[in-house]
Amino acid sequence: MxxxxxxxxxxxxxxxxxxxxxADGATVGEALTALAVEHPGLSxxxxxxDGTLHKFVNVYVNDDDVRYLAGLDTPVTDNDxxxxxxxxAGGAVPLPPPLQV
Amino acid sequence: MTVYGSVLDLIGNTPMVDITALSPNPDVxxxxxxxxxxxxxxxxxxxxxxxxxxxxxxxxxxxxxxxxEPSSGNTGIxxxxxxxxxxxxxxxxxxxxxxxxxxxxLEVWGAEIIDSPGEEGSNGAVRKxxxxxxxxxxxxxxxxxxxxxxxxxxxxxxGPEIWRDCPEVTHFVAGLGTSGTLMGAGRYLKExxxxxTVLAIExxxxxxxxxxxxxxxxxxxxxxxxxxxxxxxxxxxxxxxRESIEWTRRLIEVGIFAGISSGAALAxxxxxxETIDSGTIVVVAADAGWKYLSTGAWTDDxxxxxxxxxxxxxx
Numbered sequence: 001m002x003x004x005x006x007x008x009x010x011x012x013x014x015x016x017x018x019x020x021x022x023a024d025g026a027t028v029g030e031a032l033t034a035l036a037v038e039h040p041g042l043s044x045x046x047x048x049x050d051g052t053l054h055k056f057v058n059v060y061v062n063d064d065d066v067r068y069l070a071g072l073d074t075p076v077t078d079n080d081x082x083x084x085x086x087x088x089a090g091g092a093v094p095l096p097p098p099l100q101v
Numbered sequence: 102m103t104v105y106g107s108v109l110d111l112i113g114n115t116p117m118v119d120i121t122a123l124s125p126n127p128d129v130x131x132x133x134x135x136x137x138x139x140x141x142x143x144x145x146x147x148x149x150x151x152x153x154x155x156x157x158x159x160x161x162x163x164x165x166x167x168x169x170e171p172s173s174g175n176t177g178i179x180x181x182x183x184x185x186x187x188x189x190x191x192x193x194x195x196x197x198x199x200x201x202x203x204x205x206x207l208e209v210w211g212a213e214i215i216d217s218p219g220e221e222g223s224n225g226a227v228r229k230x231x232x233x234x235x236x237x238x239x240x241x242x243x244x245x246x247x248x249x250x251x252x253x254x255x256x257x258x259x260g261p262e263i264w265r266d267c268p269e270v271t272h273f274v275a276g277l278g279t280s281g282t283l284m285g286a287g288r289y290l291k292e293x294x295x296x297x298t299v300l301a302i303e304x305x306x307x308x309x310x311x312x313x314x315x316x317x318x319x320x321x322x323x324x325x326x327x328x329x330x331x332x333x334x335x336x337x338x339x340x341x342x343r344e345s346i347e348w349t350r351r352l353i354e355v356g357i358f359a360g361i362s363s364g365a366a367l368a369x370x371x372x373x374x375e376t377i378d379s380g381t382i383v384v385v386a387a388d389a390g391w392k393y394l395s396t397g398a399w400t401d402d403x404x405x406x407x408x409x410x411x412x413x414x415x416x
Contacts, residue, residue: 045316055319055321057319058337064338068331068334068335085303086318088320
């Protein structure tokens, strides 16, 4: 079973309008890289060309921001929920749908 | 009882209440700091007073001065109250979809309101306020997202109060907006005890509150960058609208009528409590529940409230 990646509104058009998509990988970085291979429009949107996380993107595994875990090397396991959220001013943080665990 | 010379003297020194009865781990104490006890009704009274008095010291505010500020509500309300008492005029740029009580309170304190598009959320309010401030250089723009007097209010107020009342604190949990509370109080607490864990909670807002055209339109508050926020914080969690409302309702069981962002912060604190053996978590309740009655958060069906939460800016 792959992980589920929840996309913010601004990225959905690159994945056929889907709110969430499956992706395979042992780490967050691997899953997001695999996702960009499947949906080339996402390439460079979340992970920069130099392999770092886009400045204005926050990525969460389940509830936790990966920047405070192991970054893109944060391990993921089957059924983990990976959420990509744009960094916005406080008071307007868009959220993915509730976790379906 | 002390007699105070001004309502402004009532800002700060808020009480903390032990709500361990709600802790999912009996060995983890949870204390909640009730910022709704401030006279303007929220934690933002602290930065409103701090930013305005700092601007006065810097000679930026003439009598009758107009100030402009983007706010999803509480900062605007706090500043409007302080401006009323000090003889300034406040214009608040407000996302159009905030709860009606916030709008009414701004009117109560005599602030002028300029709407920004609801679907652009706080980002839109910030953008519009910055544009208006550029067009009107005669207005004072204190800009809570970048003003060092914001975290300083918490470094000199909130943080020392927590340390005074609860030196055994092991975890400090607060919502992340401008990041002022976390940067100021978090830094103060870590300076006293570097082992204290500082956790940020991303408060929920609806999916629809997403006016970004592309990711490069994102925004990180200058305060967060200036204070090395990524180094200061030990973790950041997202909390979803449903859990926020559930925990806001649980607070009623211990007699606390708090705003929905307080439920979000408590939800995050509860998750942290589950992952540690023992400790004392201090969580900030940014405001009380009055401004959210119209959302039906306590009284309507949870599914209905959750759906509504995707369309309203609560914070």
